[in-house]
Amino acid sequence: MIYELLRKANAKALIHEFDLGSMLTNSPIPTHVAIDARTADLQGAPLPPMVQPASGSDTIMIFHTSGSTSGSPKLIRCSYTWLGSIIEKAGLTGKSIRPMGHDVTVWMGSVCHIGQTSMLLGSLQSAACTIQPTQIAFSSDELLDMITRCGLNRLNQFPAFLGIHMRNSRQNPKLLAQLCALDETSIPGSRCPARTKSGRPSPPVRSKYQIRFFPLVPREQPAEGYADANSQLLELVILSDSPDCPDPSLRQADGHYHTGDLFVEVALGAYDNARAACGALIADCIVVGNARPSPVLFVEPGVAMDEERLKREIIRKTRHFHARRYLHERITSPRMVVVVPSGTLPRTATKGNIRRRAVEEAFKAELDQIFAA
Structure with missing residues (x-):
């Protein structure tokens, strides 16, 4: 996979840790061992001249995604203009909270991923300290240790991992108290299974950043004289x-970047996120149905409940939502809900997101049985 990414990026060289050299004997491009800056004398080391781009649209960096959607990372080309905007926004979101001393945050992933780089850009501007945990999905005990020993006050973690700490805090008063005492909790990447908080208001969005809310389908004039706001996503x-705006290769045919995040306009200019969940009933879930006549919901339960009763409750709570969908989009029968033990659904190693295609492959027999009935 690494060599394939290098080929797609037209890479010219690969820099690696000393311990990984034996794995790269068949590298298609030249390899170079990284220098340990902690032991090297860099005082008089010359720096190369700054590259001046011919255009703001020139590529300055190429990151890659976690591969949570397709199972394989995608290349993300970043322009000088885009990086400049991210540096500015990271400076706003990463602005120091503590009136005295430095903020302390935690590493959330590889710097090859755009999420961690964005966090680091903010931390550098505010001279914040960054903890590198033993693993990305660090335990609640390690989180407590980082708070008490390292002074962690700004927690940024992918929702799937943060949700574990929140669930553990229900049985651990000390963990709950320390989570509540954090100055800020940030959740990047995907839906969070529980509420988080921030100790300050969000920074204002600068006017030069242009966003719009586009209707998924043209709005129809209701014959009854009133409209259901929830029907217009x-x-x-x-x-x-x-x-x-991300690289043109990631944009739609209209030239804009469609995020896939859906909202409802609850008042003029006020928008609520429309991705509702079933409250405490569900710890995590995903809908699959590629090449199937209808979708199927896979659920990891959030409560101890009889499996059949849980299915019926989910159908009851989502009935109104599905009533507004096309017939082939609806999940209206408990038979189309599959309950699996917590942690069963395959996830990505970086964000902990559930991998839809991997679920379809792992549970192919169950899906075949559902549609054969």
């Missing part, structure tokens, strides 16, 4: 002339 779209 709006998608958050970053416009092409916004400096933070």
Whole structure:
């Protein structure tokens, strides 16, 4: 996979840790061992001249995604203009909270991923300290240790991992108290299974960043004289002339970047996220149905409940939502809900997101049985 990414990026060299050299004997490009800056004398080391781009659209970096959607990472080309906007926004979100001393945050992933790099750009501007945990999905005990020994006050973690600490805090008063005492909790990447908090208001969005809410389908004039607001979902779209609009290869045919995040306009100019869940009933879930006549919901339960009763409760709570969907989009029978033990659904190693395609492959027999009935 690494060599394939290097080929797609047209890479010219690979820099690696000393311990990984034996794995790279067949590398298609030259390899170089990274220098340990902690022991090297860099006082008089020359720096190469700064590269001046011919255009703000020139590529300055190429990151990659976690591969949570397709199972294989995608390359993300970043322009000078885009990086400049991210540095500015990271400076706002990463602005120091503590009136005295430095903020302390935690490493959330590889710097090859765009999420950690964005966090680091904010931390560098505020001279914050960054803890590198033993693993990305660090335990609640390690989190407590980072808070008490290292002074962690700003926790940024992918929702799937943060949700574990929140669930553990229900039985651990000390963990709950320390989570509540944090100055800020940030959740990047995907839906969070529980509420989080921040000790300060969000920074204002600068006017030069252009976003719009596009309707998924043209709004129809209701014959009854009133409209159901929930029937008109709006998608958050970053416009092409916004400096933070991603690379053109990631945009839609209209030239804009469609995020896939859906909202409802509850009042003029006020939007609520429309991705509702079933409260405490569900710890995590995913809908699959590729090449199937209808979707199937896989659920990891959030409560101790009889499996059949849980299925019926989920159907009852989502009945109104599915009533507004097309017939082939609806999940209206408990037979189309599959309950599995917590932690069973395959996830990505970086974000902990559930991998839809991997679920379909792992539970192919169960899906075949559902649609054969």
